[in-house]
Amino acid sequence: xxxxxxxxxxxxxxxxxxxxxxxxxxxxxxxxxxxxxxxxxxxxxxxxxxxxxxxxxxxxxxxxxxxxxxxxxxxxxxxxxxxxxxxxxxxxxxxxxxxxxxxxxxxxxxxxxxxxxxxxxxxxxxxxxxxxxxxxxxxxxxxxxxxxxxxxxxxxxxxxxxxxxxxxxxxxxxxxxxxxxxxxxxxxxxxxxxxxxxxxxxxxxxxxxxxxxxxxxxxxxxxxxxxxxxxxxxxxxxxxxxxxxxxxxxxxxxxxxxxxxxxxxxxxxxxxxxxxxxxxxxxxxxxxxxxxxxxxxxxxxxxxxxxxxxxxxxxxxxxxxx
Amino acid sequence: xxxxxxxxxxxxxxxxxxxxxxxxxxxxxxxxxxxxxxxxxxxxxxxxxxxxxxxxxxxxxxxxxxxxxxxxxxxxxxxxxxxxxxxxxxxxxxxxxxxxxxxxxxxxxxxxxxxxxxxxxxxxxxxxxxxxxxxxxxxxxxxxxxxxxxxxxxxxxxxxxxxxxxxxxxxxxxxxxxxxxxxxxxxxxxxxxxxxxxxxxxxxxxxxxxxxxxxxxxxxxxxxxxxxxxxxxxxxxxxxxxxxxxxxxxxxxxxx
Numbered sequence: 001x002x003x004x005x006x007x008x009x010x011x012x013x014x015x016x017x018x019x020x021x022x023x024x025x026x027x028x029x030x031x032x033x034x035x036x037x038x039x040x041x042x043x044x045x046x047x048x049x050x051x052x053x054x055x056x057x058x059x060x061x062x063x064x065x066x067x068x069x070x071x072x073x074x075x076x077x078x079x080x081x082x083x084x085x086x087x088x089x090x091x092x093x094x095x096x097x098x099x100x101x102x103x104x105x106x107x108x109x110x111x112x113x114x115x116x117x118x119x120x121x122x123x124x125x126x127x128x129x130x131x132x133x134x135x136x137x138x139x140x141x142x143x144x145x146x147x148x149x150x151x152x153x154x155x156x157x158x159x160x161x162x163x164x165x166x167x168x169x170x171x172x173x174x175x176x177x178x179x180x181x182x183x184x185x186x187x188x189x190x191x192x193x194x195x196x197x198x199x200x201x202x203x204x205x206x207x208x209x210x211x212x213x214x215x216x217x218x219x220x221x222x223x224x225x226x227x228x229x230x231x232x233x234x235x236x237x238x239x240x241x242x243x244x245x246x247x248x249x250x251x252x253x254x255x256x257x258x259x260x261x262x263x264x265x266x267x268x269x270x271x272x273x274x275x276x277x278x279x280x281x282x283x284x285x286x287x288x289x290x291x292x293x294x295x296x297x298x299x300x301x302x303x304x305x306x307x308x309x310x311x312x313x314x315x316x317x318x319x320x321x322x
Numbered sequence: 323x324x325x326x327x328x329x330x331x332x333x334x335x336x337x338x339x340x341x342x343x344x345x346x347x348x349x350x351x352x353x354x355x356x357x358x359x360x361x362x363x364x365x366x367x368x369x370x371x372x373x374x375x376x377x378x379x380x381x382x383x384x385x386x387x388x389x390x391x392x393x394x395x396x397x398x399x400x401x402x403x404x405x406x407x408x409x410x411x412x413x414x415x416x417x418x419x420x421x422x423x424x425x426x427x428x429x430x431x432x433x434x435x436x437x438x439x440x441x442x443x444x445x446x447x448x449x450x451x452x453x454x455x456x457x458x459x460x461x462x463x464x465x466x467x468x469x470x471x472x473x474x475x476x477x478x479x480x481x482x483x484x485x486x487x488x489x490x491x492x493x494x495x496x497x498x499x500x501x502x503x504x505x506x507x508x509x510x511x512x513x514x515x516x517x518x519x520x521x522x523x524x525x526x527x528x529x530x531x532x533x534x535x536x537x538x539x540x541x542x543x544x545x546x547x548x549x550x551x552x553x554x555x556x557x558x559x560x561x562x563x564x565x566x567x568x569x570x571x572x573x574x575x576x577x578x
Contacts, residue, residue, distance in 0.1 A: 167437050174436035174443070175422070175429045175450075178415070182423040185412035192372060194398040194427040194490050203433075297414065307451070308444040 007302045019158045026154050036154060038266050040222055043157035044215045045258040047164045049242045050251055051211035056240075057248035058172055059204045060184025062119045063110075065126030066212055066239050071231035072099040073213025074220035075133060078145045081221070088151035088221065095217035096210045103209025107202045126233055133228040144227025145220075152222035160218060164211050169251055171207070173305050180204055181249075241283055247293025252303055256294055323386055325350045325526050326371070326402075326494055331380030333366050333550075340366045341550045344380070348494065353520060353527045355541035357561075359570060362547040364530045365407055368496050371528075372404050373397040384494070399427055403492035405483045407499045407530070413472035417463055417482060420471050421454035424489035454489065460522075461485040477508055481515070488519065494526045495519075501533040509533050513540050538562065546570070 022039065025031045031039075048070060055063045073095040080091030110121045134142050171177055179200050182190040191197050220226045238261075246257020264282065268275040286294070326348040333341040341363040348354060356364050369375045371382060373394035382390045389397050412420050429450060435443040458464045461481045466474065471482060480500060487495060497516070501509040513536050520527055531537045537544060538558040546554040546561060548570040554561060561567055 170437045170439060171433070174447075175426050175431070176433065176436055178419055178423050179426050181415055181419075182412045185414055186410045188374065188394075189406065189410035189412065190423070191394040192374075192398055192404055193424045193486065194395050195423070196393075196395050196427075305439065308447045 004302065011302050015162065019155070019162075022158070023154055037222065038262065040152065040154055040157045040218075042259050042262045043161040044219050044222070045239070045242060045262050046161050046255050047211055047215040047218075048239050049246065049258040050165060050168055050254040051208040051215070052239050052243050053246075053248065053251065053254045054168060054172075054180070054204050054208045056243060057250070057254075058177060058184065059180045059201060061201070062115060063122040063205075063208075064119050064236050064240060065122035065124070065233070066208075067231040067233065067235035068122075068126035068129040069099050069103055069209045069212035070216035070219065070235065071129050071133060071226075071228070072102055072209075073216030074226045074231070075139055075145070075216075076213070077217035078148050078220050078226055079139065081149050081151065082145060082147060088149065088156075092214060092217045096213040099213025099216070100206040100210035103212075104202055104206040107205035111198055111201045111205070123233060123236070126231075126236055130228045130231055133231075140227070142228060144225065144230075146225050148221050148224045148226070150221065150224055152218045157218055157222075160214060164214070165251060165255070168207075168211070169303065170305060172251070176200075176203070244293050245283060245286060247296035247298070249297040250293075250295040250299055252299050253293055253295035324348055325352075325385060326528075327383040328371065329381055331367075331370055331377040331382065333363070333370055333375055334378040339550050341370070341377075341547075344370075344547075344552060346545065348526055348528060350493075350526055351520075351524070353516075353529065353540060353542050355537040355544040355558075356528060356530045356547065357532070357537055357544060358547035361549075363550040364547055365498060366550075367547070368404060368498055368528075368530065371397075371496065372402060395427075398490055398492075401491075401493040402496065403487035403490045403494075404496035405480075405487050405498055405500060407502065409479050409483055411471040411479055411483055411486070413470065415471060416467060417458065417469050417471055417474065418451070418454055418467035420482060420486050421457055421489045422450055424486045425450050425453060427490075457485050457489055476503060480504075480512075484515075484519070488523055492525065494528065495523075497527060497529045497531075499530050499532060501531055501536050504533075506535075509536050512536065516540055 026036045048066060052063070052066045055061050076098050077091040077095030080086040080094055081088060086094070106125050110118055110125070113121065133139060139145055179190070179195055182193070182195065183197055183200060187197060242257040242261040243254060244257070245261055246255070247253030261279070264279055265275065268278055271278065324347040326346065328344060328346040331341065331344045332339065344367055356367065358364055366375065370377045373389070373392050373396065376391050380390070381388060384397070384400060384402060387400070389400065392400070412423060415423070429446050431442045431446045455464060455467065458467055461484070463478060463482060463485065466478070471479065474482060484497070484500065500516070501512050504512060516527065516529070517540055519525060529537070529541060541558060544556065544558055544561045545552060546567050553566045553570060554564045556564070
């Protein structure tokens with residue numbers, strides 16, 4: 001067995017052990033419910049940050065309203081379980097898919113522009129979604145929705161997180177990802193290479209929306225209570241902080257950023273108000289010393305999928321140019 | 323029927339008339355030069371032909387089809403590729419990936435195939451890598467396929483850009499100052515490369531160039547622009563002796 005292959009196998013064994021181990025520790029109450037919930041929150045944040053990375057990191061756009069999609073996923077799935085008594089897994093998928101649809105529709109006007117303007121538009125949609133939820137009595141208006149079944153548990157979060165990361169990784173290291181990165185690198189050249197830039201962007205936006213919707217659904221069914229004020233731009237900002245801490249264009253970075261920041265905020269809970277000083281300060285230091293984040297545009301080798309056994313080394317008998 | 327036919331095209335930016343009444347016919351297999359002093363509107367012509375700008379007036383036909391208002395990606399898929407005056411590679415991508423992106427619109431696998439990485443994906447990616455490597459080999463860039471494009475030396479970046487344009491399998495190739503920043507020896511090599519790719523890929527080429535030896539050496543026909551207007555057209559010999567051209571452009575070259 002080659003070295004890289006055994007490294008890969010080892011990596012997956014560690015992941016598996018982590019999942020099984022955590023679940024066991026939770027089951028036997030060695031880890032208490034509070035810590036378990038923090039761990040679940042880390043998983044949910046990883047999904048959010050990794051999906052945001054698709055737009056801000058790989059596609060190179062600047063969207064800052066990701067909490068809006070999270071809200072849609074949470075509310076749609078909650079309507080599914082509370083009002084229609086759908087099984088959780090169905091509500092979860094419906095939440096993700098409908099959010100993806102909305103993201104696609106929002107993307108159509110949003111991608112008529114880019115850069116700072118796109119940022120403002122996505123922020124605007126975040127606000128619109130929150131305000132809509134505040135004013136729809138069917139979903140409880142500003143009081144929100146209560147009585148969501150406690151369906152989210154560690155295994156759900158763990159499985160969804162791993163699945164999200166694998167899917168995103170496989171997409172990023174396929175033709176889809178190459179096209180997104182090419183758009184980031186040089187949009188004019190990308191368009192001149194026969195790439196329908198707008199369609200590629202919309203695809204990325206819908207995919208990001210899908211996973212943000214899943215994360216929202218998991219989150220709602222973890223806390224069993226959702227209200228619009230949880231999904232304001234402050235939530236979006238949290239995600240941005242985690243994303244930039246971990247580094248743009250690196251899924252491993254997203255995992256790292258989400259884990260560190262979520263953990264940090266919990267650890268600093270004892271410091272009261274100082275929490276709001278210490279955590280931005282840490283971010284500031286990291287941005288000044290590592291402007292690309294911890295892992296900007298870099299991925300450890302063993303998480304990068306292998307190229308197909310293409311005959312890169314096979315020599316062809318082609319006449320030379322000169 | 324000519325391969326490319328542009329009739330009375332003008333490009334106005336508010337008050338500025340960048341190109342006026344530009345007409346061009348390219349026959350299949352031709353190698354035509356487009357020259358003129360700085361700011362004459364040469365790159366604007368390229369931008370009109372490739373869908374970056376929609377001309378204010380006039381119409382453009384490619385293989386008999388009107389492409390005046392087509393999007394850049396549609397025009398490229400239809401068979402026109404170009405390089406850029408200021409190199410526009412995908413800098414943070416590898417040399418191989420630069421080529422693979424150019425092949426992307428021919429890739430036949432869906433999102434599900436990419437996620438599950440099953441046989442359709444493997445088959446297509448293998449084909450794409452082989453095709454890319456063959457192109458890189460032709461341009462003597464094999465062995466550097468895993469370099470980031472931005473880390474290549476200048477001359478190789480130019481070559482990669484041409485290779486990338488060719489990866490889209492064009493019928494017409496537009497080269498915007500390919501010899502810019504090259505010394506005499508390098509531009510001599512470039513000339514041979516351009517001649518060679520025309521034969522090998524069965525191309526029609528439209529070339530913008532400032533290097534007179536290059537233009538005069540390989541173009542069969544030359545069109546001269548000055549202040550957005552076409553002031554002359556003909557064979558290299560005719561252009562060299564054309565009074566208006568010498569006044570506008572070549573005069574300065576002769577003196578130094």
